[in-house]
Amino acid sequence: MEIKRLANAALFKNTEIKSSPRILVELIIIAVVFILLSFFLGKPRMTDFMIFGIAVLSYDLIYGYMGHLTIGHMLYFGTGTYSATLFMKLVSPNPLLGIIAGILAGALLAAIVGSLVVRTKGATFALVNMAFNYVGFFLVAYAWADVTGGEDGMASFTGTVGPVNLQQHPLWFYFVLSCLLLSFFLLKKITASPFGVMVKAIKHNETRIKFLGYNVHYYKLVTFVIASALAAFAGTLTTINYGYIAPDYLSPLRNEELIFANLIGGAGNIYGALLGGTLYMVMKDYLSIYVARWELVLGILLVVISLKFRTGLVGFLKKHIQLRSGSGR
Amino acid sequence: MSQIITTVGLSKHFGSLKAVNNVNIAIKEGSINGVIGPNGSGKTTLFNLLSGYFLPTEGTIYFQGEDITHLTPQNRVVKGIGRSFQLVSIFPQLKVYENMVLSVIRFLKRYKTGSRFYLSRIDANKEILNDCMQCLGMVGLEDKAQLRSGELSYGDQRLLEIALTVALKPRLLLLDEPLAGLGDVEISFMLELLQRIKKDFTMVIVEHKITKIEDFIDELFVMSQGFVICQGKPSEVLYTPEVRKCYWGEVD
Ligand SMILES: Nc1ncnc2c1ncn2[C@@H]1O[C@H](COP(=O)(O)OP(=O)(O)OP(=O)(O)O)[C@@H](O)[C@H]1O
Numbered sequence A: 001m002e003i004k005r006l007a008n009a010a011l012f013k014n015t016e017i018k019s020s021p022r023i024l025v026e027l028i029i030i031a032v033v034f035i036l037l038s039f040f041l042g043k044p045r046m047t048d049f050m051i052f053g054i055a056v057l058s059y060d061l062i063y064g065y066m067g068h069l070t071i072g073h074m075l076y077f078g079t080g081t082y083s084a085t086l087f088m089k090l091v092s093p094n095p096l097l098g099i100i101a102g103i104l105a106g107a108l109l110a111a112i113v114g115s116l117v118v119r120t121k122g123a124t125f126a127l128v129n130m131a132f133n134y135v136g137f138f139l140v141a142y143a144w145a146d147v148t149g150g151e152d153g154m155a156s157f158t159g160t161v162g163p164v165n166l167q168q169h170p171l172w173f174y175f176v177l178s179c180l181l182l183s184f185f186l187l188k189k190i191t192a193s194p195f196g197v198m199v200k201a202i203k204h205n206e207t208r209i210k211f212l213g214y215n216v217h218y219y220k221l222v223t224f225v226i227a228s229a230l231a232a233f234a235g236t237l238t239t240i241n242y243g244y245i246a247p248d249y250l251s252p253l254r255n256e257e258l259i260f261a262n263l264i265g266g267a268g269n270i271y272g273a274l275l276g277g278t279l280y281m282v283m284k285d286y287l288s289i290y291v292a293r294w295e296l297v298l299g300i301l302l303v304v305i306s307l308k309f310r311t312g313l314v315g316f317l318k319k320h321i322q323l324r325s326g327s328g329r
Numbered sequence B: 001m002s003q004i005i006t007t008v009g010l011s012k013h014f015g016s017l018k019a020v021n022n023v024n025i026a027i028k029e030g031s032i033n034g035v036i037g038p039n040g041s042g043k044t045t046l047f048n049l050l051s052g053y054f055l056p057t058e059g060t061i062y063f064q065g066e067d068i069t070h071l072t073p074q075n076r077v078v079k080g081i082g083r084s085f086q087l088v089s090i091f092p093q094l095k096v097y098e099n100m101v102l103s104v105i106r107f108l109k110r111y112k113t114g115s116r117f118y119l120s121r122i123d124a125n126k127e128i129l130n131d132c133m134q135c136l137g138m139v140g141l142e143d144k145a146q147l148r149s150g151e152l153s154y155g156d157q158r159l160l161e162i163a164l165t166v167a168l169k170p171r172l173l174l175l176d177e178p179l180a181g182l183g184d185v186e187i188s189f190m191l192e193l194l195q196r197i198k199k200d201f202t203m204v205i206v207e208h209k210i211t212k213i214e215d216f217i218d219e220l221f222v223m224s225q226g227f228v229i230c231q232g233k234p235s236e237v238l239y240t241p242e243v244r245k246c247y248w249g250e251v252d
C-alpha cells in the first residue's frame, strides 16, 4: 500500500518533469523553421537539405541511439535511389509507387545483410558493413552497368501522380518537407517507446539485455532494417529531386557526411540530427564558395566538437539552458 | 521437495585452468542456498554456466528435469532462471526507471504486440511506469527514478542491478555477491530486502560475507579450485575442518 502511494507520488512528479511539448507542436515548429529558411536559402536548396536530413535521421538511429558506428549506410541510400529509378523506368513511372518500391528494396536488402552483421559490434560491425557497401558499389558501378549505367549513372524519369506533377516547385518542396516530418514523427515515436529503451540499452550493455530474456540480435536487426529503410526513403527522393543518378549515391566514402552531421548536431538526439544535417549542408554549400579547401575547416571543427562538445550542439544548448533555468541535473 | 536445478559432471576449462571441475549439485525448489569459496574458486563461473553465459566444457545441466545445457541465456530467462552480476551491470546512461522497463514488460503478454512495444510512449504510460515504480519501491529507489542510473551511488546501483533481475520474477534467482562493496547501512537494507523476497524464489547466493547470510540459508556449498568440496547445513559446514582451512585460512 505504502509502495503504491509512493509510486503514485513519483508518477505525479514524473509527469511534472516530463511536460515536453506535444509532438504536433514540435512538427509545426520544425515545418515553420524549414519554410522560413527556404526564403533565405531558396526552396531547391532547402529540398536538398531536407533529403539529407532524412538520411541523417536514419543514421542517428543506428549510430546515435543504438551506438553502432557503420561505414556502410550509403548502401541502403543508394539501393533506394537505384530501385526507385529502375522501378519508375521499367514498371510504373508513378513516383509514389517508386518511393515505396525503393523503401521495400532497402528494407529487404537490410534484412538479408543485417541478419549477418547484427552478430557483430564495434569495429567489426563498421567494417563488415563497409565491405557489403563496396560489394554493392562494385555491382552498380561496374558489374551491372548494362542496367545501371555504370560509372556514368543514368537519367531518371519521374512520371505524374494522376494529374499532379510532384516535381513541380513549390509542391516538391512541401512534399519533401512532409516526408521529413513523417520521418521525424516516426523516429520520435519509436525512440520514446519500450523499443526505444531497447535500442538505447543495446548501446550500453548488450549482454545484460540477454539476461533480461531478450534476443538482442533480433532487436538489432529490427533497428537496422528501420534505419536502412529510412535511408532508402531519402535515396528515393534523391532520384526524383535530381532526375539523374550516379554510383556516388551508393559510395561508402559519402558515409562520412552522415557521421559528421550526426556529430555536429549531437548523436542520439533527433533534433541534433536535423540541426547537424542542416548545418553540415550549409557549410558544405557556402564554405566551399569562400574557402578553397573547406574540408580543412570542417576537419578542424570536428576536432573541436569531438574534444569539447561531445554531445554536439543540441547537447551543449540543453546543458546551458538547464543551468540558466537552475534545474540543471 | 523436488529439485529445480541439477548439474551432472559440470566442468569449465579455460585452457589448462579448470575453473569449474566436475560439479554435481542439486538445488531444492523453494530453498535458499549459499555458495562460498576463496577468490577464483569458480563461483562466478558456476553462475555463468547455470545462466548460459558460457557453455560448459563437459557436463549437463537440468532445469526442472529438462536438459538446458545448450540453451541461450535469453531462453533460460524464459524458463525461469534469473541472475544478477557481481560487477554491477546496468544501463548507466538511462534513467533509473528506464532501466526497469525491459524487465517489467518482458513477461507482459500485452507488450508482445507490435504497436505497444514499438509505438507507445513510456513516459506517458501509467501501466509501465507503475510497474517500474513498484519494483523500484521494493528496493527503495523510487525517489531516484528520474536520475541517470550512472549517477547513483554504488550501493544504489547494486540495488538496481538486483531489481532488474527480480522484476523478471524468475523461479530460480542467482545472486552473485549482492553485498559486495556495500557499507553497513546498505548491507542491512539489502539483507532485509533478501529476507522480504526470499519466500517467492528459489535462491542461490554467492557471498563472501557468510556470517551475514548464514541465518537464512538452508544449504551451503563450499567451492575450492573449481570443486564443490563440501555441502550441507551452514552450521555444520562452517565447522568442517577442511572448510575452515581452505576458506578462513585464505580469505580475510
Ligand atoms: N572468461 C574467462 N577466461 C579465462 N579465465 C577465466 C574467465 N572467467 C574466469 N576465469 C578464471 O577462472 C577462475 C575462477 O573465476 P571465478 O570468477 O569463477 O571465481 P570466483 O569464485 O567468482 O572469484 P571471486 O570471489 O573473486 O569472484 C579464476 O582463476 C579466473 O581467473
Ligand SMILES: [Mg+2]
Pocket: B043, B044, B045, B086
Ligand atoms: Mg565471482
